[in-house]
Amino acid sequence: MKTKEKVIEFGLGLSALITILTTVGILWVLLVEAFSFFGKVSIIDFLTDTQWTPLFDEKHFGILPLVAGTLLTTFIAVLFALPIGLTIAVYLNEYAYPGFRKTIKPILELLAAVPTVVYGFFALQVVTPFLQSFIPGLAGFNSLSAGLVMGIMIIPLISSLSEDALYAIPKSLKEASYGMGATRFQTAFKVMVPAATSGIVVSVILAISRAIGETMIVAIAAGQQPRLTANPLVPIETITTYIVQVSLGDVPQGSIEYQTIFAAGITLFIFTFTLNSVSYWIKKKFQEKYE
């Protein structure tokens, strides 16, 4: 019996360890290759040069255009998804009948189960032509349509997590507000949403993190032209798209072109790691307030 327990314990511990080791391994590869990259390209150039042309003869290694592309699509996505996601969360929490809420929530979460490649083609083949019908000068590849579709993708993330946060607020607060003669709308926006702020912020940060790391939609619909711009109508390139582009191409292993994807990768990693840490910290700091 005792040995059996030991074996089980070892097995479980090993599974946990494998996950951690994998993460450490990935980070290690990223760091080693990126370190070697920064041996050839100065980190100052990397952070300040406004051109990214590692695959051309005249090479520039400024990450800014890729960062700009990533932030632009993410910004559009969040700008679109936050009001809608929050409205859905408030509706489900405050207005919908409990039975309806139980049905609709899993259906919404299905949106997140659509393969992102499908979203990508939806952006390219449906949304872009539709937008072009009333936005003259909208390029075939652009960050607007990729951002909007990415917004659709992260709506369930925001609505579901925000609804969880609203749901976790004690019912007694809602009753207090109703008892004072507040309407449902006042109760939602003067009491419930402020009380759930930390949870809502966490949902938005996780959504941002998801959007920054999203690859297929932007690779398909936003273009492959690194460009330092805030114009949502022209083709751009995100960090993730660049990594896909180079990984699928035929750059020789160990070359500087090859190493750029690790430099881009570590930039991406720093973004998402920071965001996830912030959301974790907010969660920890505020979650016990009502217990």
Added chain:
Amino acid sequence: MHILEANGINAYYGTNHVLKNINLQIKPHTITAFIGPSGCGKSTFLRMFNRMNDYIDGFRKEGEIIIEGNEIYNKQVRVEDLRKQVGMVFQKPNPFPKTIFENVVYGLTIRGEKDKKKLNEIAERSLRQAVLWDEVKDSLKKSALALSGGQQQRLCIARALAVEPSIILMDEPASSLDPISTAKIEELILQLKEKYSIVIVTHNMQQAGRISDNTAFFYMGELIEYDETSIIFTSPKHDKTQSYVTGRFG
């Protein structure tokens, strides 16, 4: 003249018949206690007076409740106005996660009151009425969640008083408090009688005996007996009331 009249009230949660043909009148400036074992329907009945049961799935009622001459379930009645007229204090203190000041004036701000001077005056008056002013006058901008349980409950009372209701409903307002805080709340309720009519649900028979003028005893959804508190506790007409108030079941 009665401030509140309930006529032929029946209430149901789904198929569960929780209040059975209840008739009861309440006089102004009195404290009325509802007592009875758990599940007897006393809280459900109390919550009908400000229609807090409206949002509960499957809740249904028959009969009428007339408060200051108006049938409160009438379609013309705005439930938001009714709740200004009939305030409520809950079992567990439930201040909003806002400052003490914002809590007290919540009922006014949601009705669009912006006049700073008026809000300040009402906040002070309400906090004084709730005997909390001296303890919080220097920390009005601090979070209400930093107060002790007893202080939070008095804050909730102040919040209810701020909109000047005529009736205040209290659903076991002291059941989560320590004896000293409970004594303070009871003292406060007695003072409030001068200006308001109070209906209080309580599990605590001594509490009902100490503070109420009239007591209604509920059992299994029926109003068994309703009379002056002294009569209910010393010479009730029904055996069930007798056994409940003497602690033989409950």
